[in-house]
Amino acid sequence: MTSKLTQRVNHCAFKLQDQKLIAKLSAGDLVAQEAKYHSACLVKLYNASNRKVEEEQNQSPDGQAHGIALVEVIGYIEDIRLADKTVAPIFKLSNLLQLYTDRLQELGVDISGRINSTRLKERLLAHVSGLHAYRQGRDILLTFEEDVGLALKDACLDDFDDEAICIAKAAQIIRRDMLKKHTSHFDGYFEKGCQEDAVPKSLVALLGMLMDEPNIKNKASDTVRQATLSLAQLLQYNSKPRTSQNCLAGSRH
Structure with a gap:
């Protein structure tokens, strides 16, 4: 029977595609081979595997x-x-x-x-x-x-520079997603979910947090949800890349 330690090491090796380690594991259970483990090496392996999982997760559509x-x-x-x-x-x-x-x-x-x-x-x-x-x-x-x-909480409340930087970074992230969103076309009828598809999830999430606080247990009502989508669509419609030609241009209504 394969030990839990061998299973975990095996999982990490394949996740990292460490061919040298995979070759050692192919000989059988590590405990049966009387392999010696260094705690620092195991921790390093586990952390590398976790970072790999996080990178894949961040690069995925979800x-x-x-x-x-x-x-x-x-x-x-x-x-x-x-x-x-x-x-x-x-x-x-x-x-x-x-x-x-x-x-x-x-x-x-x-x-x-x-x-x-x-x-x-x-x-x-x-x-x-x-x-x-x-x-x-x-x-x-x-x-x-x-x-x-x-x-730490009091220090964060007093550090207005950090708060301003956080706001600017949040705006950059949301704006990046808004500019990536393709313009939708109206074909004479509204498909199911068309409002959600017309705006990025990050924009809807931000507006939802502003209107109903970022609490996972607070479920937004239908009225709040529709208001959030309407505001998101208005912002999405008026967003455009900043260029020298449109710096003075007015917003669309």
Whole structure:
């Protein structure tokens, strides 16, 4: 029987297409071969495999949906934390993973396999200041180290330059997607989903967050959803590349 360690190493080797390691694995189970493992080497292999998975994910058509789902999970965490500052919130990674998976399905992503919980944990720890992971039995718990978390939060609130840079970067990302979107043509009738197809998902997501906050558990009403799509279509219609000829040109209505 192949050991779990061999299975994981084998998976990483094929993901990275490491021919030298694949050749060693072809001889059989590593434990049966009495192979010696260095913890640092295993960690390096696992991290390289995770980076490869993330690169493939970001390059896929669904990469943007993964980013949107992550932002909304982070919004959910921050909302729970701010709801009652006298109680330290504790989140089970399995529950956050379920929220993340459900949101991906709502965004139209085909979930053919199980989402990697370890990778989701690493992304959350990287993007949420002061968040730490702890193991309790079979569960992974996420919580804040109160003093460090509050200090970092206050520093971020006082740093207006960083906020302005974040706004500019967000605008650049959304504008890039808007300019890539092809102009739709009206053929005399409206097909199902034509409003969603006419605008980029990133623009709709941003407007939805502005109108109804980035919380994964808040489901937008039909009125808010239609208002978001209408605003997105108006912005998409008036967007155009900035050139010397149209710097002074007015917006279309």
